[in-house]
Amino acid sequence: FEIYGKTFNLNDTSVDLWNTPVDDDGALLMAMMPFMPNLRTVDMDSCGVENEKMAVIRDAFPDVDVIWRIYFGAAYSVRTDVTRILASNSGPGAPGGIITAEDAQQLKYCTKVTLLDMGHTESMPDISFVQYMPDLEVAILAMATWCDATPLSYCGKLEYAELQTSGLSDLTPLANCKNLRHLNICHDF
Numbered sequence: 088f089e090i091y092g093k094t095f096n097l098n099d100t101s102v103d104l105w106n107t108p109v110d111d112d113g114a115l116l117m118a119m120m121p122f123m124p125n126l127r128t129v130d131m132d133s134c135g136v137e138n139e140k141m142a143v144i145r146d147a148f149p150d151v152d153v154i155w156r157i158y159f160g161a162a163y164s165v166r167t168d169v170t171r172i173l174a175s176n177s178g179p180g181a182p183g184g185i186i187t188a189e190d191a192q193q194l195k196y197c198t199k200v201t202l203l204d205m206g207h208t209e210s211m212p213d214i215s216f217v218q219y220m221p222d223l224e225v226a227i228l229a230m231a232t233w234c235d236a237t238p239l240s241y242c243g244k245l246e247y248a249e250l251q252t253s254g255l256s257d258l259t260p261l262a263n264c265k266n267l268r269h270l271n272i273c274h275d276f
Contacts, residue, residue: 090115101128109134113144120148131155132166138196141167157197159190167196175227176207188213195219206230206249214238229253229271236260251275 088095091107102116102123109116113136120126126148131141133156145153145167158164163174163186172194174186186208194200195216203220204227205211211231217223218238226239227249234254239245240263247269248261255275261267 088119090119095119095123097123098125099123100125101130102126103130104134105130105132107131107134109136112136112140117144117147120151126151129153138193142196155196157193159193160186163190165197168199169197170199170222171202172197172200173202173204174208175204185210192216198222201225201244203227217242224266226250239264 088097091104091109093104093107095102104116109131113131116129129144129151132154136155138155138157141153141155152168154166154168156164156166160174165172186205187210191205191208191211191213192215196219198219199222200220201222202225203217203223206227206229208231212233213235214228214233215238217226218241220242222244223242224244225247226242226245229249230252232254234256236250236255236257237260239248240260243263244266245264246266248267249271251271252274255272258272261270
């Protein structure tokens with residue numbers, strides 16, 4: 088069958104729509120996916136579908152790795168299957184520019200992250216996006232304006248956390264982080 092100008096077989100294990108314009112928010116693809124029993128990966132990087140619509144496709148097919156690109160800050164972008172995000176020292180004049188709270192929320196679609204470095208991100212008042220990163224092992228969220236560590240309670244694999252010089256005042260949420268071995272909280276209280 089052909090969708091979006093590309094030909095696929097119902098026995099395919101992957102659908103590569105990278106850089107292919109998708110003008111129906113993926114509706115045609117969603118109609119075909121139930122008939123593809125071997126499908127494991129759908130790559131929709133840079134296809135023009137909004138993050139929320141991509142999340143609907145991903146959630147409808149939990150056994151398929153649905154991948155797309157998210158953008159945050161002035162110059163940062165990552166694929167949703169990334170395991171490492173290095174976006175520290177953002178701000179005026181920094182290579183990636185300022186990362187706003189709205190920008191940072193786009194990271195919730197990156198559910199496979201194991202290493203996150205967003206230290207020195209002064210304009211980040213909220214880290215709620217980390218609750219969608221259950222495999223997070225290293226979190227560098229230092230020198231930012233956030234104060235609620237509750238999202239880290241969803242990161243049971245967390246081993247290393249640099250949280251210093253933030254607004255953090257309550258460590259209770261970290262009780263769920265049973266693997267935590269290194270914790271830097273200086274200048275928080």
